[in-house]
Every structure is written in C-alpha cells, then in structure tokens.
Amino acid sequence: DCLSIHQLAAQGDVCQVAVHLNKDCSLLNKQDDRGFTPLMWAAAFGEKAVVDYLLAEGADPKTVAWERESALTLASMGGFVDIVKSLLALGVDINTYDWNGGTPILYAVRGNHIQCVQELLDRGADLTIESDSGYSPTALAVALGHKKIQKVLEEHVLQLYSPD
C-alpha cells in the first residue's frame, strides 16, 4: 500500500497496477517528480506485462520526462527488445534524444545490447546522430570495445550502400 503506481509498475505487479488505476484513472500517465510515468518505470525495469497492460489501457508512449528521457530510451538502455518492439509499433520517435544527446540506439550500444541495436537498425534508427560529446553509435561501439555491435553497425552501413 505504500508503493506508488510507479513503483508498482516497476515491480511488475499487473494486478496491483490495475487496482490502483481502477481507483484513480488519472494515475495512468502520472508523472513523478522527475517526469517519469508508470510506463517509463515499467520499461526501465523490463516489466513487459505491465508495459503491455499500460499501453492497452491507453498510456501515452510518447511522453518524455523532464530531461527528455523516454520509455524507448529506457527500454533500449536495459536491452529489453520486446518492449522496444511494442513501443516502436506505436509510432514513438525512434531518434528521440535526451539530456546528453542520447538516442535509443546510442543507449543500446552503450549497454552492449546487440538484439536491441539490430531491432533499432531494422526499424530505421539514424546512425549519424551523435551524443553531445560527439560519439556516433559506431564511434561509441569502437570506444567501448563492443566488437560484435561494431560489426553489426558496419554491416548495416555496407548494406545501405550495396547496389542490391
């Protein structure tokens, strides 16, 4: 009873989230003191069932927090590819950027989440966008020594320029 709707969402407790929303439907998109919605908390913690439930109830996947954090960037940072897919299916901005110029693909690279990187590439993520410190996804992969991800990125670029 002491947990907020945000914390309940992060715990993955669909039933408790539903109980709270039934009592107060304004909680669906309620932003906490940093602007995070329950959907963002669930996305950050990889709680797919809660994410699906909140989206089905009409939670806004495009809301950004005060420093422009989004559910997509949080899911990408955590490597939660199923959640990334669900959010992209709803038309969220795949190139959304936050307080340090971080985009979903930059976070997926930083977290070394190869499936997420691949999914974002397949859905058209912009590889030219750099962080505020000037790192593109490829440069970041190289700097962090994430060789498999570097290979995926390079192969993607080669495909883009393939005559086929």
Add this chain to the structure above:
Amino acid sequence: SQLSLYCSPSLPNITLGLPAT
C-alpha cells in the same frame, strides 16, 4: 546504472569516462 524502486530510473551519461571527440 543501478535501478532502485526508491528513485526514478535514470539514464547514464552516454560517454562517461570516454575522451571527448
């Protein structure tokens, strides 16, 4: 980043520790 139920999730500095380009 360490996730905790007691504070909002946060996104880390993308290039913390890396030299500026």
